[in-house]
Amino acid sequence: MVANSLRARVRAEMIDEIKAVARRHLATDGANLSLRAVARDLGMASSAIYRYFPSRDDLLTTLILEAYVALGDAVEAADDAVDRDDLRERWFAGCRAARAWALANPAEYALLYGSPVPGYAAPDDTVEPAMRPPLTLIGIVRDGLAAGQLTPPPAADLPQPVRDDLADIAASLSPGMPAALLARGMAGWTQLFGLISFELFGRIKGGLPHRDDYFDHQIALMADLIGLPR
Template sequence: MAGTRSTGRRERLRAETTAEIKSTALELMGAGGPDAITLRAIAREMGMTANAIYGYFATRDDLVTALVAEVYTALADAVDASWARTEHDAPQQRIRAWAHAFRAWALANPEGFRLVYGDPVPGYRAPEGGAAPDAARRVCVGIAALADAAWSGAEAAHGGGGFGWDDFDPGLLDKVRPAFPALPPDGVALALRIWGHLHGLVALEVYGHLRTQTPSPDKLFRAELAELVRSLGLGAA
């Protein structure tokens, strides 16, 4: 019994230290950019020896991979949950819910956003298949779901854009087509256009570029989202 308690305590302490290493890495990145993520810098910040931290992550790339997987999965969980809470036959509400969940996650986790969508960590090599393949697939499918929900209205409003399957990366199609086999190439293009609308303003806000331009970034985002919904032929808010 005592041995079980001791093992449980060691596992708990290891999990707590691992979590602190990850949070420290993100803090260093927030202060000094991607270059600041080094095991030695993290060890110094935490008051650990360099040798001790290697017992948790053998290389800097192992740590970055763990970080990307964790933050990307958290994003996928957030947008998936927002989607699940909306009605299937209410595309306008579904798009709005997904968009607001994406922005809320990004603003609450700016370092995580920058790690996934910002400047790459210098010299980092992701494992084959990517650092977070399941989370990347879920977010990609979520964006395609926005287009699928809006497709009939968008097609009626604007028609097609003349896209073919060869206009897209096979890796993207491998994620999207099994989930939405009826979505045509123009629908996949619509997904990327929706993503551009949502990602653009959020990125400007996360990186602080809107800070001196407007005291109301939320109002700006809502206005952009309303215009996007109208442009998709889904009516006014």
């Protein structure tokens, strides 16, 4: 099957090339990139693209999926590179990695976390990769609880219905995780997403030159809220 694998290899290279060019177009055209333009850049007929991707949405889905994986990898790698016991530094590393990836790949970030493409429905394959970044951050909180470095907030803070909802999720993530703590971890993730989005989508005030420091401080606020020891 060596001969067949040659053909398969050429095909794989072609797919990679299409994705690379499409990613480049993504940076300028966003979600409405043109298949024909990609084909033009590759010097091929637009119809030839359909040999490799059944539709434009399918190409987009592939890019989205790979972007989720890339972001997840970046956050996880940053977390892994820090002393496991230094929870606060792990939190900072994970959040900073997410922001750095977003700033380096703004179009892909917009594709993941911007407004959903109208006709487009995310297939099920994307939900698991999409959960990885937040789960990595929640994992830091979980470790802190397990290590006794973190005292959970009073459960009375949580209204009963939310406590029940979150208790189910918490149990599936990590046995013994208090709902109130999970709520604060989710708040941290929400804040991270908001911070990056505001910065990337240009809705941040003009007079904020020291964005890195601002980001760090806002992230520190959430670390305090979660209870990560200084």
